[in-house]
Amino acid sequence: MKVGIVGATGFGGLELIRLLKQHPEVNEFILYSSSKKDEHIQSVYPHLNGLAEGALKAIDHEKMPEQVDFLFSSAPTGVSASLLPPLLEKGMRIIDLAGDYRLKKQGVYERWYKKEPPERKWVEKAVYGMPEYNRENIKSAQLIANPGCYPTAALLGLLPLVTKSLIDTKSIIIDAKSGISGAGAVPSSAAHFPIANDNLQIYKVNRHQHIPEIEQMLHHYSVTKDPITFNTHLVPMTRGIMNTMYATVDEGTTEREIEETFSEFAEQHPFIRLSPQGTFPCTKQVFGSNYCDIGWSFDKRTNRITTVAVIDNLMKGAAGQAVQNFNLMNGFPENTGLQASPLFP
Amino acid sequence: MKVGIVGATGFGGLELIRLLKQHPEVNEFILYSSSKKDEHIQSVYPHLNGLAEGALKAIDHEKMPEQVDFLFSSAPTGVSASLLPPLLEKGMRIIDLAGDYRLKKQGVYERWYKKEPPERKWVEKAVYGMPEYNRENIKSAQLIANPGCYPTAALLGLLPLVTKSLIDTKSIIIDAKSGISGAGAVPSSAAHFPIANDNLQIYKVNRHQHIPEIEQMLHHYSVTKDPITFNTHLVPMTRGIMNTMYATVDEGTTEREIEETFSEFAEQHPFIRLSPQGTFPCTKQVFGSNYCDIGWSFDKRTNRITTVAVIDNLMKGAAGQAVQNFNLMNGFPENTGLQASPLFP
Amino acid sequence: MKVGIVGATGFGGLELIRLLKQHPEVNEFILYSSSKKDEHIQSVYPHLNGLAEGALKAIDHEKMPEQVDFLFSSAPTGVSASLLPPLLEKGMRIIDLAGDYRLKKQGVYERWYKKEPPERKWVEKAVYGMPEYNRENIKSAQLIANPGCYPTAALLGLLPLVTKSLIDTKSIIIDAKSGISGAGAVPSSAAHFPIANDNLQIYKVNRHQHIPEIEQMLHHYSVTKDPITFNTHLVPMTRGIMNTMYATVDEGTTEREIEETFSEFAEQHPFIRLSPQGTFPCTKQVFGSNYCDIGWSFDKRTNRITTVAVIDNLMKGAAGQAVQNFNLMNGFPENTGLQASPLFP
Amino acid sequence: MKVGIVGATGFGGLELIRLLKQHPEVNEFILYSSSKKDEHIQSVYPHLNGLAEGALKAIDHEKMPEQVDFLFSSAPTGVSASLLPPLLEKGMRIIDLAGDYRLKKQGVYERWYKKEPPERKWVEKAVYGMPEYNRENIKSAQLIANPGCYPTAALLGLLPLVTKSLIDTKSIIIDAKSGISGAGAVPSSAAHFPIANDNLQIYKVNRHQHIPEIEQMLHHYSVTKDPITFNTHLVPMTRGIMNTMYATVDEGTTEREIEETFSEFAEQHPFIRLSPQGTFPCTKQVFGSNYCDIGWSFDKRTNRITTVAVIDNLMKGAAGQAVQNFNLMNGFPENTGLQASPLFP
Known part of the structure; x- marks a missing residue:
């Protein structure tokens, strides 16, 4: 082609x-x-x-x-x-x-x-190009709206729980952190090395344009239509997104259900990996790859779950997911050209 | 001396x-x-x-x-x-x-x-050495338990709201991020440069020992005794802590009350600075200094407040606060030896 | 296999x-x-x-x-x-x-x-596994001594000049800089993030074990057997080596000869790239790849040439070159499994 | 004032x-x-x-x-x-x-x-504001030309040897490395975080405007008027300069003479520190301070000395040296306002 x-x-x-x-x-x-x-x-x-x-x-x-x-x-x-x-x-x-x-x-x-x-x-x-939730529609689409970097990590960590009604959607808080390549190739003050290096910056507090994108998908899969809290930080690294996500667990939900939910999700999709229980992913373990790695912890004291999803923002958060969609649209195996292992360290 | x-x-x-x-x-x-x-x-x-x-x-x-x-x-x-x-x-x-x-x-x-x-x-x-909440007791103490780095940023950002009952303590979530000097001087794998650089790591999820320290103080100043959610991340920078904190605002609380509360708090204490409304502090703006800089945003959509507090973990989070306590214990002006401006960039 | x-x-x-x-x-x-x-x-x-x-x-x-x-x-x-x-x-x-x-x-x-x-x-x-200078011997070798990271960048930048007798070997000075992954996976004080970050360290001054390795090859290809000066620095980055190399140009050598020498060298070998004249490579432009990129400048004022060679220390400086040798030893095309583009940024 | x-x-x-x-x-x-x-x-x-x-x-x-x-x-x-x-x-x-x-x-x-x-x-x-070589002229000057960052580190490491005729000025090569704050506050592509991070860049090869500044001072103190070789690199750190400098030692020069020369130099000037023999300074050990730390090694094999000088480019390389000059011009003790220890780590 x-x-x-x-x-x-x-x-x-x-x-x-x-x-x-x-x-x-x-x-x-x-x-x-x-x-x-x-x-x-x-x-x-x-x-x-x-x-x-x-x-x-x-x-x-x-x-x-x-x-x-x-x-x-x-x-x-x-x-x-x-x-x-x-x-x-x-x-x-x-x-x-x-x-x-x-x-x-x-x-x-x-x-x-x-x-x-x-x-x-x-x-x-336009079809929202998240293969894990839209695979069939993507195959026949003419126009794909490739998901945003933060929404990709947010939705892959939350939708498995939301679709099974395991969490209270009203309680969702997403604390998102990104490497600075997410700011693009045009130099700016916030991305100027002497400012950005050895620094942690928060930006667009409560007004990031990825909020409605995340909500649109969450609302599609949940009964309720609650707004979420979502904030974004610039971490002094080139690539990588980590979303740390908090939600109150619905009454009756067990840890086993949660584990099974994520476990099935990972088995069904080639680029989802679930961290062994008790361990949590770091951004570098997906560097340069199309993986989204997910870890979670349920806290009995607060009845809240902490879910952590990491991606490479330029890969699963942008170009990698685009190629994944390209494969689906053209009938190629979904992981064609995307099999390279993460580059570590 | x-x-x-x-x-x-x-x-x-x-x-x-x-x-x-x-x-x-x-x-x-x-x-x-x-x-x-x-x-x-x-x-x-x-x-x-x-x-x-x-x-x-x-x-x-x-x-x-x-x-x-x-x-x-x-x-x-x-x-x-x-x-x-x-x-x-x-x-x-x-x-x-x-x-x-x-x-x-x-x-x-x-x-x-x-x-x-x-x-x-x-x-x-032992007296808990947080001058903003314990100044008089510190003056006459024989033994000071100098606060932990994360609790310092957490409490200075939350206690002003809690003492005035402006937020629902049951809803408090603290997403904490620290530079790697917080891990101490002994080399380890997580702090090994090739691993830590260009990487964001989450650790001790829902089991950090600073949780009870934060709760002890929050409970001291609130009617309710709710557990909090608190998680910690290692950011690839040497110094600095940013705590991004979420809480539901109590009914009837106005933005003006919040602004006045923080504004008074900053006026009363020499090392608290409030960021101008609509702006948020980055960790580098307190680098090498004893300041705790605070910013906040109220989100009408979710009825939650986002509060951001930054400190230099080795200064206000450790040695700087210790010298501040030393000054109080010995009757010296509180900021003696601590007036150096932040080092920027 | x-x-x-x-x-x-x-x-x-x-x-x-x-x-x-x-x-x-x-x-x-x-x-x-x-x-x-x-x-x-x-x-x-x-x-x-x-x-x-x-x-x-x-x-x-x-x-x-x-x-x-x-x-x-x-x-x-x-x-x-x-x-x-x-x-x-x-x-x-x-x-x-x-x-x-x-x-x-x-x-x-x-x-x-x-x-x-x-x-x-x-x-x-044992055959020294530098394909650019030993390709035929490698093909039939049983044991390959894979070159060191610094020597690879040093020799690929100097040997083209030395084999044609364009520079005075007595005058060679190599100022080498490496990312910290070169120090290996075992944590140490010099590679502890809070020490290594935002820091530039020089080490093993005039006593690095790669000195005799570089000299052995230079002496093999030159008439004279002069010692070289070689020093190494730890740069706060994960991967990458840049060797900045200085030598006095022999009388009668022209810039055109130098350009042609490097140009031919690059054409003959799949992983050598010559930067366009007047430009110089940075380490990131070979990140994750097996390339060695070379730039040079002749300074009329001092009659010295500055040659800059960059590699990814874990690739052309270690595993990548090893796979290149593996391909040669087994009759596979030399670049098999090594065609991935550099990862940038 | x-x-x-x-x-x-x-x-x-x-x-x-x-x-x-x-x-x-x-x-x-x-x-x-x-x-x-x-x-x-x-x-x-x-x-x-x-x-x-x-x-x-x-x-x-x-x-x-x-x-x-x-x-x-x-x-x-x-x-x-x-x-x-x-x-x-x-x-x-x-x-x-x-x-x-x-x-x-x-x-x-x-x-x-x-x-x-x-x-x-x-x-x-205009008086060249390098107190170690111009103290008396500075005191009575109306206009000070404050030295450049690279020349400061270069001259403080070389002039002690040159003024005593211990090295061959024709052989001087300076390999200079700087943190990126040296590029100033205006964002640019080379200083854009995603480009500069995890990267080592060389720039202005053999044509940096600090070459004539260094030569002017070297020539003032030496009999010969030889051109030098000088190259500059951008290291992914905010502050700090390390100049690694090479020169052939004049016949008859002993290691003891060199040690005494640097030792006296350090004793005479408040901001010069000599590293203990066999050790070499890193840039971080002068971070935020006005010190210039110097180390050296004589290599018998090549008859060359390697001298290493580090400064904080914004301090001894700019504002710190300016305040030092300000003190001299106004009759204040030379280190007034400059006594803060380096900030480490």
Whole structure:
């Protein structure tokens, strides 16, 4: 297949290149960039010396459907809304890594993103690309809204409990921590090394745009429609997300039920791993891989469960999950090109 | 004054040396070490070249009361229980940075520390050294149990709300994150650079020994005696603690009350600073200083408050608070020797 | 093939597991460990959950030749000398990642390693596993002495110039910097996170055991037998080596000759990349890959060349180069299992 | 004294605030900023909450001489040349932390800085502010050109040897490594955390503007006028410089002479410390302090000396040395306000 990547010079784009480069079903890829067209990507990113041919191409709605068989869009949120519809109209299959097509309700999108929502038509057609909860729909989708990094870790740690009604959804608190690559490739003060190094920063307290994305999925699978508490921190590391999640356990729930629930969940899905009881995952144990590792502890004193989910934000939190969706959409085994072990240490 | 430091070669001890070196009322200090006696501390820690005279002295219950006027003990938890009583019996005034004398109930100590509790007599006499809540008792104390690092940040962020009954104590969840110096000076696998770097680790989930220390103080100031949820993470940075704390706000509590409560609290105490509304502190803004910086946000959607408190774990979380207590015990202005600005970046 | 790894729980061993796991010609591997036999490696290293089967096996000279077709030994230097000969006598083909078999002169080994040298017989048979300079010998070797991490980067940056007599070997100075994984998996004070983080340490000044290894190869390819200056630093990063190397350029040497020399070198070898003129590699651009990236600058003012070579110390500096040698010894394409792009950022 | 700081919002400016805040002879300081006038510095840098009063003031050549008794200028290089002369004409005493007034030859300035050189008059009057080599001139100077960060570490490690003719100046090679705060407060790609973290970068190879500054001083103290080799690296740490320096030792020089030379040097100057023989300083052992720590090793095999000098680039490499000069210019003890111990770990 010939595959295109829009926004190739961002961190999501770089990770897609890394993955598609070793994907056995992809024999060519074309990189698109609105800002750096005609440059060679290795002149910006020398780790790609010898690994990427041809110059970055400009985005061209006419030519793209002929140039490539499939498109990944890693443009910033807000850009996809105008960029993708003409391509979709021509029948292109697209995975969008931005936030534009994730929220089904336009009002919610406007409120949290402070942007014009995209066309209703494509929002409705877009499938939320979380294979563990949407595998069949993904297979036949034309447009995938690839999940956000934090929501991926949050939902994979919470949905197994929510779908079985083991916890009180009203009590959910998610304390999320991310490596700084999550902030993207554009330099900023909060990500300036002398500021970010040896520092822990909290940001967007109670107003992160991933809140409605998490709630949308939780509400889909629960009877109640409770709001959640969700906060985000910048940890001085390059990659990795850890979500530490708290919830009150419903009366009658036993530890065995919880263990079985997570255990089954891990068995059913190739990229979910459950930490042995009494142990908890660290972010580095999934570094560079598509795994989501989950650990949990029930505290009798408070009747609360602590669930810990870790991912590599650029992998299962972005490009890795996108390739997983790509595999499903094209009938390849789900883990094609994603079997590399985590890189440790 | 002549001051002694037991456990001078640990990180708490090193920080005490740094502070007492520039303390105008301390004209001499003697360093004690059970493991490295007769060595010179600068041969272990060359940053002290030219700054510390004399060899490390062995611990000697007979000589110590004559050698020094005041003692800081930074020995590991469990050691103080046997080390300090003979010195206390001779009338020495001591600040203990370990956990031994913090918990008033022996059964609680045993359960969480899995160690023999220290003598009841001195546990009862020990004063919990948190000046913001115990200033008068500290002044006249013979033995100070210097608070733990996590409890300091937790209590300074929560007690102002609890004492005014603004939050539901049953709902308190503390998600704590610490730099790795909190693990001490002895090398370990979790603190081995290749493992700890670019990694976020969670540890002692729901079983950290600081849980009963936090609860003891919360229960002292609240009507109810609810257990809390408290978890701890190792962040790849050297110093700093951030506690992100969640609680449901009691009905009728207004944002203005909360702001006034914290605002008054900051005005009354020299080392408490309140972040301007809508902003939140990062750990680096207190690096090397004795400040505890606090920020908060009330979320109408969930009726929960998020409170963020940051400290330097070796300063307000250990040696800095110890010197603050030392000042109070000796009638010096509370901030003597502690006025240095945070080191940033 | 069935492949064995001795010393599987060290960092070199872990990296071998990662690489062999995705090597298409390896269908099984057995992990040996003297210290942790019967344990499961994933209980020590949870990033391998689901990726490594069976318990760690004890080292057994009788059984090993039957259990595996090929052996990688990643035991510490000094252990191989006694561990490997009985296996070699039985005809096993072995790649040794330790220093034991690298130095041809026993006296030199003793002087720099302060250890008994290994048996002369196997020292003589051992082939120094640097494919760029020894490809043919490697193919038919029974025992490979896999090069040290620093020597790999040093020799790949210097030998192209030395073999063409473009620089004065008497003037060579190598200023080497390494990430801390080079210190191994055993915790130590210098690698303790609070000490190593935000710190730059120099060590073994003018007495590193890699000095004679570099000199042995340089002398092999030069007329003169000059000693070199070589110093090593610990950089607060997990992986990566950068050697900054200085030498006086021989009279008559032109910049064009230098460029052509490196350019040819890069063309001839699959894992050598030359940075475009005027640019210089950083360690991160080879992270997780087997590349050695080289840049250079000639300074007319001083008549000196500065050559910069970067590698991932666990890859081209250890396990990656070992797999490259394994491929050559078994007639597989040289880059089999080593094609993954660098992981960036 | 009332002291002014121009460029208060850069990292040099922040460090000056930290130091002057605790300086017993400074009772007031005024912060000037061309870009952020009327803002409060604590709104940009919350670590200064409660520590800095009044808004940032605009630069005003008329008012400044009346507002303050002394001026530190921490504006970027190139700005001082136009900013300072009008103030100097009015008799103000100024310490300039930028590079403008360091190089005595205008042609050299132009060649390396690619900027118009400042007025000859003030270049001639400017005194190079390195107390260890210029103490008497500093005392009576009106304008101090505060040394660059790299040159400070380079010269303090080399000049003691050069002034006694112990080394061959033609052979000098300086391999310099700096923490990333040296790149300043403005975000950039090379200092973007995801790029800089876990990475070692080399930059400005053989063309750093500190080369002529180092040579100017070396040539002043040596008979010969040889060019040096000097290269710079960005280490993933916030603060700290380590210069590893190589030189061939002149015939007849003994190790004892070298030891005595450095030993005397350290005794004569309050901020120079010599590491015990056989040991070498790390950058962290001077963190936050004004010390320059020096270690050395003579290698008989190559007849070369390796000298290692470490400083905190924002302290002895910038603001600390500036305050040291300020003390000398005003007749205060040289270490006033600079006695704080290094912060370790």
